[in-house]
Amino acid sequence: xxxxxxxxxxxxxxxxxxxxxxxxxxxxxxxxxxxxxxxxxxxxxxxxxxxxxxxxxxxxxxxxxxxxxxxxxxxxxxxxxxxxxxxxxxxxxxxxxxxxxxxxxxxxxxxxxxxxxxxxxxxxxxxxxxxxxxxxxx
Numbered sequence: 001x002x003x004x005x006x007x008x009x010x011x012x013x014x015x016x017x018x019x020x021x022x023x024x025x026x027x028x029x030x031x032x033x034x035x036x037x038x039x040x041x042x043x044x045x046x047x048x049x050x051x052x053x054x055x056x057x058x059x060x061x062x063x064x065x066x067x068x069x070x071x072x073x074x075x076x077x078x079x080x081x082x083x084x085x086x087x088x089x090x091x092x093x094x095x096x097x098x099x100x101x102x103x104x105x106x107x108x109x110x111x112x113x114x115x116x117x118x119x120x121x122x123x124x125x126x127x128x129x130x131x132x133x134x135x136x137x138x
Contacts, residue, residue: 040126045117046096048110049126053133055099058107059083062097065128069121071095089113089121097125
């Protein structure tokens with residue numbers, strides 16, 4: 001009889017841990033999302049940054065940033081979920097920009113200058129977007 005009670009208690013403890021782990025994971029994801037807005041992420045030559053603005057506003061700011069850097073836009077494709085801009089930075093550096101709509105009016109901007117990426121140029125491009133969105137620069 002004691003073995004059965006002990007087994008039930010162990011089962012309940014494991015179930016409680018599993019349920020708590022799910023809540024903890026959700027809380028951590030929410031905290032990570034909040035912390036992610038404002039920080040840069042550098043992944044294999046592409047800089048990613050989240051903006052707390054809808055994709056349409058961020059798209060307009062990205063186009064304005066292209067004008068600021070005197071980039072020659074070769075392709076632009078707007079979509080409310082996933083948008084793309086391809087441009088050339090004189091004399092011949094390719095620039096690829098992708099905007100991805102996220103939940104809660106957050107837009108992720110991914111920028112890559114050249115074949116291997118240029119972190120300084122990407123960071124400057126993102127700062128220009130922040131200026132056009134009226135956000136404080138980080």
